[in-house]
Amino acid sequence: MTTATQTDFEPVIGLEVHVQLKTRSKMFCRCEVRFGAPANSLTCPVCLGLPGALPTVNRQAIEHGIRIGLALNCQIAHRVKFDRKNYFYPDLPKGYQVSQYDEPLCFDGELQMPIMDASGNPKICRITRAHLEEDAGKSIHMGHSTLVDLNRAGTPLVEIVGGPDLRSPEEAYVYLTTLKRNLSYLGVSDLSMEKGSLRCDANVSVRPRGQEKFGVRSEIKNLNSFRAVRAALEFEIRRHVSVVEGGGKLTQETRLWDEEKLETRSLRSKEEATDYRFFPEPDLTTFDVPRDWVQRVQATLPEMPEKRLLRFLHDFKLNRADAEFLVGDKELADWYEAVLKLYDEPRKVAAWVVVEVNRELQERHLEISQLPVTPERLVELIKLLDAGKLNNITAKEVFKAMAETGEGAMATAKRLGRLIEQDEGEVDRAIEDVITEFKDKAVADYLRGETKVLGFLVGQAMRKLKGKANPKDLGQKLEAALKQKQEPGAQATG
Numbered sequence: 001m002t003t004a005t006q007t008d009f010e011p012v013i014g015l016e017v018h019v020q021l022k023t024r025s026k027m028f029c030r031c032e033v034r035f036g037a038p039a040n041s042l043t044c045p046v047c048l049g050l051p052g053a054l055p056t057v058n059r060q061a062i063e064h065g066i067r068i069g070l071a072l073n074c075q076i077a078h079r080v081k082f083d084r085k086n087y088f089y090p091d092l093p094k095g096y097q098v099s100q101y102d103e104p105l106c107f108d109g110e111l112q113m114p115i116m117d118a119s120g121n122p123k124i125c126r127i128t129r130a131h132l133e134e135d136a137g138k139s140i141h142m143g144h145s146t147l148v149d150l151n152r153a154g155t156p157l158v159e160i161v162g163g164p165d166l167r168s169p170e171e172a173y174v175y176l177t178t179l180k181r182n183l184s185y186l187g188v189s190d191l192s193m194e195k196g197s198l199r200c201d202a203n204v205s206v207r208p209r210g211q212e213k214f215g216v217r218s219e220i221k222n223l224n225s226f227r228a229v230r231a232a233l234e235f236e237i238r239r240h241v242s243v244v245e246g247g248g249k250l251t252q253e254t255r256l257w258d259e260e261k262l263e264t265r266s267l268r269s270k271e272e273a274t275d276y277r278f279f280p281e282p283d284l285t286t287f288d289v290p291r292d293w294v295q296r297v298q299a300t301l302p303e304m305p306e307k308r309l310l311r312f313l314h315d316f317k318l319n320r321a322d323a324e325f326l327v328g329d330k331e332l333a334d335w336y337e338a339v340l341k342l343y344d345e346p347r348k349v350a351a352w353v354v355v356e357v358n359r360e361l362q363e364r365h366l367e368i369s370q371l372p373v374t375p376e377r378l379v380e381l382i383k384l385l386d387a388g389k390l391n392n393i394t395a396k397e398v399f400k401a402m403a404e405t406g407e408g409a410m411a412t413a414k415r416l417g418r419l420i421e422q423d424e425g426e427v428d429r430a431i432e433d434v435i436t437e438f439k440d441k442a443v444a445d446y447l448r449g450e451t452k453v454l455g456f457l458v459g460q461a462m463r464k465l466k467g468k469a470n471p472k473d474l475g476q477k478l479e480a481a482l483k484q485k486q487e488p489g490a491q492a493t494g
């Protein structure tokens with residue numbers, strides 16, 4: 001009964017994502033932007049909000065903003081205008097935040113997601129706007145006192161406001177992972193939720209399915225991971241539905257996600273824009289964004305993931321899972337393509353990168369740039385395997401060792417004693433030994449036509465050779481030796 005009524009409601013979700021920009025200095029002063037410096041060591045009269053201090057605009061921040069806007073298919077405004085957003089907070093020394101109100105730098109964009117909508121097309125989420133603003137400082141609560149660190153105050157941010165186009169917590173999750181993936185191609189931010197360089201607030205409401213008008217929404221804050229966003233939305237949707245079904249009334253409010261209790265709780269009634277008393281920032285004049293600047297930025301954009309994915313699927317004939325995995329991490333996809341430049345077997349290389357390389361990265365908590373194995377060395381290893389100097393099992397073992405030491409493939413294979421030396425006598429002896437040892441059992445079965453025991457015999461011969469043989473070659477040789485026994489006259493068994 002409850003499930004039947006629950007399906008009558010449709011969630012409407014829109015996400016606001018704050019991206020801290022990777023610039024050398026802050027948005028409006030020359031203070032360094034750095035995470036983890038001693039508290040209040042990266043401050044000056046401008047970012048402390050001292051009387052008379054005047055801001056100047058960071059050009060790099062504007063350019064990063066344009067870059068983000070173009071990557072999200074936005075229009076870029078013809079001029080930059082900043083506004084004051086007035087509110088009080090202990091870590092906001094000026095009593096206002098410089099932001100953009102009625103003229104965002106970027107607007108009317110969209111993000112294509114790797115999931116399908118109801119009509120079978122890639123799901124699109126509109127990007128309403130992306131604007132520039134400065135970050136506040138940080139309040140640190142210790143015992144009964146609150147300390148303030150203003151190192152972060154004035155750090156440049158871009159706030160990306162997604163349209164109310166997401167219809168489930170899962171879609172919200174996909175939106176965030178896709179957005180993060182695309183931003184990672186731009187090199188404009190660390191995109192670390194732990195360090196706070198990527199932050200997300202979620203707006204959610206529910207409405208009876210088929211109804212156009214939005215329900216009363218709540219905004220959820222304190223979301224520290226994409227998983228938390230999904231869990232908080234699930235909780236909040238259930239809460240909205242139960243309030244509405246119980247005949248209660250929802251109020252527009254801001255709620256905090258409690259990661260421990262897995263629930264949201266009310267923080268304050270949601271502010272309206274008018275509460276902030278926005279007005280044009282009097283200390284900064286507006287300035288133009290020439291079209292040739294926008295074009296120059298456009299020309300430096302890398303191939304974006306949607307396009308790269310299609311290329312990996314069509315040109316390299318990768319399966320979708322492998323292609324999506326590789327494209328999901330720009331550095332990894334670049335590394336993969338660097339290997340292909342040296343060894344043009346896209347599917348074979350993809351298998352190495354997706355399985356073996358990725359396993360090392362996961363187990364050792366490394367980024368691909370930190371992996372001691374270079375594309376050249378992976379190719380050296382694959383070629384040893386191709387030449388039959390290693391088999392599938394020993395090649396993986398050698399790779400693991402290479403990932404620890406950064407040594408070459410040949411050197412590592414020799415050091416581990418895994419290199420298959422072409423000692424034909426040794427191989428022949430092993431085959432003879434196995435045939436003698438199993439002549440009354442497996443060999444006899446084979447000669448009676450039970451060819452499936454060949455695998456067992458190959459395994460036995462491989463054991464005698466301590467794995468230093470190519471299983472395919474060994475199988476062929478063993479089969480040839482067995483065929484000889486089968487020839488008329490040579491038939492010793494019966």
Ligand SMILES: [Zn+2]
Nearest residue numbers: 029031044047
């Ligand atoms: Zn400063």
